[in-house]
Amino acid sequence: MKIEEQITSAALAAIKELYGAEVPTQMIQLQKTRSDFEGNLTLVTFPLLKTSRKKPEITAQEIGEYLKQNCKAVADFNVVKGFLNLMIAQSAWTELLNDMNADKHFGEKQPTENSPLVMVEYSSPNTNKPLHLGHVRNNLLGGSLARIMEANGNKVVKTNIVNDRGIHICKSMLAWQKWGNGETPESSGKKGDHLIGDYYVAFDKHYREEVAQLKAQYVAEGMNDEEAEKKAKEEAPLIKEAHGMLVEWEQNDPEVRALWKKMNSWVYAGFDETYKALGVSFDKIYYESETYLKGKAKVEEGLAKGLFERHEDNSVWADLTQEGLDQKLLLRSDGTSVYMTQDIGTAEMRFKDYPIDKMIYVVGNEQNYHFQVLSILLDRLGFKWGKELVHFSYGMVELPNGKMKSREGTVVDADDLIAAMIAEARKKSDELGKFKDMTEEEKQDIARMVGLGALKYFILKVDARKNMLFNPEESIDFNGNTGPFIQYTHARIRSIMRKAQAEGIAIPATLADDAPLNEKEIQLIQKMNDYGLAVAQAGTDYSPSGIANYCYELTKEFNQWYHDYSILNAESEMLKTIRLVIAQNVAKILKNGMALLGIEVPERM
Numbered sequence: 001m002k003i004e005e006q007i008t009s010a011a012l013a014a015i016k017e018l019y020g021a022e023v024p025t026q027m028i029q030l031q032k033t034r035s036d037f038e039g040n041l042t043l044v045t046f047p048l049l050k051t052s053r054k055k056p057e058i059t060a061q062e063i064g065e066y067l068k069q070n071c072k073a074v075a076d077f078n079v080v081k082g083f084l085n086l087m088i089a090q091s092a093w094t095e096l097l098n099d100m101n102a103d104k105h106f107g108e109k110q111p112t113e114n115s116p117l118v119m120v121e122y123s124s125p126n127t128n129k130p131l132h133l134g135h136v137r138n139n140l141l142g143g144s145l146a147r148i149m150e151a152n153g154n155k156v157v158k159t160n161i162v163n164d165r166g167i168h169i170c171k172s173m174l175a176w177q178k179w180g181n182g183e184t185p186e187s188s189g190k191k192g193d194h195l196i197g198d199y200y201v202a203f204d205k206h207y208r209e210e211v212a213q214l215k216a217q218y219v220a221e222g223m224n225d226e227e228a229e230k231k232a233k234e235e236a237p238l239i240k241e242a243h244g245m246l247v248e249w250e251q252n253d254p255e256v257r258a259l260w261k262k263m264n265s266w267v268y269a270g271f272d273e274t275y276k277a278l279g280v281s282f283d284k285i286y287y288e289s290e291t292y293l294k295g296k297a298k299v300e301e302g303l304a305k306g307l308f309e310r311h312e313d314n315s316v317w318a319d320l321t322q323e324g325l326d327q328k329l330l331l332r333s334d335g336t337s338v339y340m341t342q343d344i345g346t347a348e349m350r351f352k353d354y355p356i357d358k359m360i361y362v363v364g365n366e367q368n369y370h371f372q373v374l375s376i377l378l379d380r381l382g383f384k385w386g387k388e389l390v391h392f393s394y395g396m397v398e399l400p401n402g403k404m405k406s407r408e409g410t411v412v413d414a415d416d417l418i419a420a421m422i423a424e425a426r427k428k429s430d431e432l433g434k435f436k437d438m439t440e441e442e443k444q445d446i447a448r449m450v451g452l453g454a455l456k457y458f459i460l461k462v463d464a465r466k467n468m469l470f471n472p473e474e475s476i477d478f479n480g481n482t483g484p485f486i487q488y489t490h491a492r493i494r495s496i497m498r499k500a501q502a503e504g505i506a507i508p509a510t511l512a513d514d515a516p517l518n519e520k521e522i523q524l525i526q527k528m529n530d531y532g533l534a535v536a537q538a539g540t541d542y543s544p545s546g547i548a549n550y551c552y553e554l555t556k557e558f559n560q561w562y563h564d565y566s567i568l569n570a571e572s573e574m575l576k577t578i579r580l581v582i583a584q585n586v587a588k589i590l591k592n593g594m595a596l597l598g599i600e601v602p603e604r605m
Contacts (some may be wrong), residue, residue, distance in 0.1 A: 002099070002529070003073050003092050004030055004041070010071035011043060014063050021051045032526070038078055039085030040526060046082060056082025091513040093525050098510050100528060100585045105592060107532035109153030116154050117355055120146040122362035123160045123280070127267045128172040129197035131274050133412035133470070134364070137397045139280045140456050140598060141464055142362040144544040145392060147596045149360075152539035157354055160282045161346055164264055165289040170245040172196050173259055174238070175203035185266050191273060191415065192266025203238065210236040277418050279452070279598050284353065286346055295345025296337045298381060299330045307380050318377055328373050343374050347383060360390040360542070365465070368393055392542050395467035397459065417472075418452065424476050425451035425484070432478065434605050446602050450476065450484050453599045457483030460597050461548035481552045483599055486590060489555045491605035493587040496567055500580055503568070507580050515578050520561045524582060527557045531589050535596070544597060551593040558586045 008028045015023055027047045033039035045052075045060045052059040057079055064077035064084050073092040078085050100106045122142020125131055131139075143158070150156045163169075176183070176199045185192040214232035219225065233239065248256040275281065299316055302308050308318050308330060316331035330341050337345075350356060361371060371391035378386030399412055426447035429435055435443045458475035462468045478484050500507070517525070534550035537543070567583055570576040591601050 003088055003096055006071055006073040006092070007041065007043070007067065007086065010067050010074075011063060013070070014066035015048060015051060018062055018066060019052050023048065023051055033085050037080055037083075037085050038087065040088040040522070041086045043084040043086065044082075045084055060084040088522075090515075090517055090522075093517055093522050094511050094513055094515045096529060097525050097581060097585070100525075100589075101509065101511075101581055104588070105151075106585070106589065107529075107535055108151040108592065111150060111153055111155045116357035117157065118149045118154045118358045118360065119157045119159055119350060119354060119356050120149065120360045120362065121159045121161060122146075123275075123282070124163065124363065125160075125271060126163045126168060127196070127264050128168045128200045130191070130193035130270060131414040133397055133399065133414065133417060136278065136414050136417065136455070137394060137459050137468075138362055138364070139275070139278055140459050141392065141394055141544060143278075143280050143598050144460055144547075144596060145360065145362065145542060147598070148535065148538045148542075148544060148547065151535050151596055154358075154539075157284060157356075158282045159350065160285045161291070162285060162287050164287050165249070165292065167242055167246050168200070169260070169264075170242045170249065171203040171207075172200040173256075173263055174242050174245055175199035175206070176263065177259070185269070191270040192268070193270030193274070194413075194415070195270075196263055196267050203242075207236055207238045210238055274414050274418075277415070277452075279600075286349060288342055288346075291345040291349055292337050292342045293345065294348050295341035295343065296331060296335070298344050298348050299337075299341055302381055318373075318380075320373065320376060323376055325373065325376075328377075330377075340370070340374060340377070343370075344377060344381065347378055347386075351383060356385055358388065358390065359385050360392055362392045362394070365393040365395055367391070390542060392464065394464040397468050397470050399470055399472070417455070421455045421472060421476070422448050422451035424472060425454060428476050428478075429605070434478075438604075446605060449600045449602050450487060450605070453483035453487050453594070453601075455483075456597055456599050457486070457548055457594075460544045461552070463545050464543070481549075483594075486551050486555045486594060487599075487601050488605050489559060490587050490590045490594075490601040491603060492562075493558075493583045493590075494603045496583055497580070497587070499568060505576065505580065507577065507584065511578060511581060515574065517578065518565070520564060521578070521582060524557055524561050524586070527554055528585060528589055531593065534593075538596075547593055547596050551590055551597075554586065554590060554593075558583075 007030060008025060011028045012023065012025065015021060029044040029047060030041050031044065033042045043060070043063065045056050045063065048059055048063075049056060052062070054062070060079040060082055064079060064086070067074040067086065068077060073088055074086050075089040076087040078087075120142055122145075123135065123139050125135060146156050146158045176196070179202055180199065183195065185195055188195055190198070211229070211232045214235060215225075215228045218228035218231055223231070245256055249260060299308060303310060303316055308316050310316050311333075313333040314335070315329060315333040318328045318330055320326060320328055328340060329338055330344075331337060347359070350359075363371065368391065371389070371393075375386055375389045375391075378389065380386075426443070429443075429447060429450065435446070438446070454475040455470075455472075458470060459468070461481060475482055476484055478488050531550065531554070534546055538546040562583075565579065567579040568576065570579055594601050
C-alpha cells in the first residue's frame with residue numbers, strides 16, 4: 001500500500017477512535033511538508049475541527065500520537081499551528097521504492113474491459129494544402145492527450161475528421177486542371193500534399209490578378225473602391241468556375257469525382273508521411289464528404305421532434321436564448337448544411353461506431369463558441385456525452401520572424417520544420433562531441449529523436465490555452481527546461497546501468513527494509529512517487545504540460561543528487577545497489593513520462 005494510503009487509512013481510524021466519528025476520505029488532506037519545516041508529509045487538521053471540537057494544535061497532537069503508535073509508515077511528527085508534519089519511516093520509503101521497481105508502469109493505470117471509452121479528435125486537416133505549424137501543435141496535443149487519458153485507465157479511440165470537400169478543395173482541383181499539365185507527385189518529385197498546396201497557391205495568385213483587373217475596370221466605370229472590390233471578387237471567372245465545379249461535385253459528376261479522388265489520394269499519402277515522422281496515428285478517420293449529409297438528416301429529425309424551428313424562408317434554426325446565447329442556423333434556406341450540421345452528423349456516425357462515454361475535441365480557441373453551441377445541440381439530440389463534451393481549446397503557435405522560411409511565405413510547413421529540427425539536432429550534437437564511437441545510422445537516429453524531442457517538448461511544456469512562440473534554437477539545448485536535457489539525463493542513467501552490468505553488479509528485485517537512505521534519496525523517491533499524481537492531474541486538467549514539467553522537475557532532482565553522490569563509486573556495495581535501483585527507476589519514469597508526450601528517449605547520446 002502506498003504511504004499516502006497507509007496514512008489516510010490510519011488517520012480515519014484515529015478520528016473514529018479519538019472522536020467517535022467517521023468522516024469522508026476526502027477530509028484527510030495530505031500535502032508535501034514545506035521545506036522550512038521538518039517532515040515529509042503534512043496532514044491539514046482544519047477540516048477535522050468540527051469533528052474533534054478541539055483547537056487545531058490539540059487535534060493535530062492527538063492524531064499525531066495515534067499515527068506514531070499505529071501506523072508503521074510514521075516514524076515521528078511535529079505540530080506547527082494545527083499542521084501535523086509527519087516524518088516517514090525509512091522502511092516505508094524502501095517499501096515504496098520496491099513497489100516502484102516491481103511495476104513497469106508505476107503511477108499509471110491500465111484500462112480494463114469496463115473502463116470508460118474516451119474519444120479524442122485531433123488534426124482535422126484540409127486536403128488542399130500540407131500540414132503546418134498550427135497542425136503540429138494540434139497533433140502533438142491530441143496524441144499526448146490520448147496517451148494521458150489511457151494512462152488514467154480509460155479506453156481511448158483516436159479519431160481524425162478530414163475536411164475533404166468544399167470550395168477550397170475545388171480551387172486546387174481547378175488550378176491543376178488549368179495549369180498542371182498532368183503533373184503528379186512522381187513526375188514532380190514532390191510530396192502529394194505539397195503538390196496540391198502549390199496549386200491552391202496558384203489559384204489564389206491568378207484569382208487575385210483577375211480581381212485586380214476587374215476592380216480597376218469597375219472603378220473606371222464609376223464604382224467606389226469597396227463596391228468594385230466586392231463585385232470583382234464575385235464576378236472573377238476563376239471563382240465562378242470553382243463554384244461550378246463544386247456544384248458538379250455535389251451532383252456526383254463522374255469526371256469531377258474521379259479527379260477529386262485522385263488528387264485527395266496524393267494528399268493522403270503526403271499526410272501519412274508527415275504523421276509518421278511526428279509519431280502520430282489514428283484509430284479511425286472520418287471524412288466530411290461522408291458526414292455532411294448525415295447531419296442534415298439528424299437536424300430534420302430534431303425538427304420533427306420540436307427541438308428546432310423552421311423560419312419562413314425555409315431555413316432551420318436552434319433557439320439558444322434560454323441558454324444565454326442567440327439563435328443558431330442549422331440548415332440554409334436552400335436546404336444545404338453549415339459546419340455545425342456537419343459536426344452533428346459526424347457525432348451521429350461516431351456514436352453508432354463506438355459506445356462513447358466522453359468526447360474530446362482538440363481544436364483552436366477561435367472555435368470556443370462553436371463547441372459551446374455544439375454541446376447544447378448534441379445534448380438536446382440525446383447524445384449522453386453531449387452536455388459534457390470537452391473542447392480542448394489551445395492557442396496559436398508562431399515562430400520568431402526570420403527563423404525559418406515557409407513554403408508559402410505565410411505559414412510554416414510541418415515537413416520543413418521537422419527536417420530543420422533534425423538537422424539542428426545533428427549540428428549541435430556534432431559540435432558538443434556527443435556522437436563519439438557511433439555509426440552513421442546511430443547518429444541519424446539519435447538526431448531524429450533529439451530534434452523531434454526538442455520540438456515536441458518545447459510545444460507541450462507550455463499551457464495549451466496560451467499563445468506561444470516556438471524558438472527552434474532555444475528548444476535544442478542540453479541544459480534547462482528542454483527535451484534534450486531530459487533525454488540526455490535518461491541516456492546518462494542508461495550508460496551507468498550498462499557499466500554496472502559490465503562490472504557484473506547484480507541489481508536485486510527487492511531491497512531489504514533496513515536499506516539505508518539519505519535525505520536526498522528520500523526526496524528523490526518522494527519525487528518519483530509524485531509521477532502518479534502528475535498523471536492523474538494531467539488527466540483531470542487535460543494538460544500535457546503537467547507531464548512535461550514533472551519530467552523536468554524529476555530530471556533536475558536526479559541531477560542534483562547525482563552531483564552530490566556517486567553511484568558506481570559509492571562507499572559500500574549496499575549503497576551502490578540502492579543507488580542503482582533509484583537511478584534505474586528514475587530512468588523508467590522519465591521514459592514513461594516522455595512517452596506520454598510522444599517523445600522517445602535514447603539509450604545513449
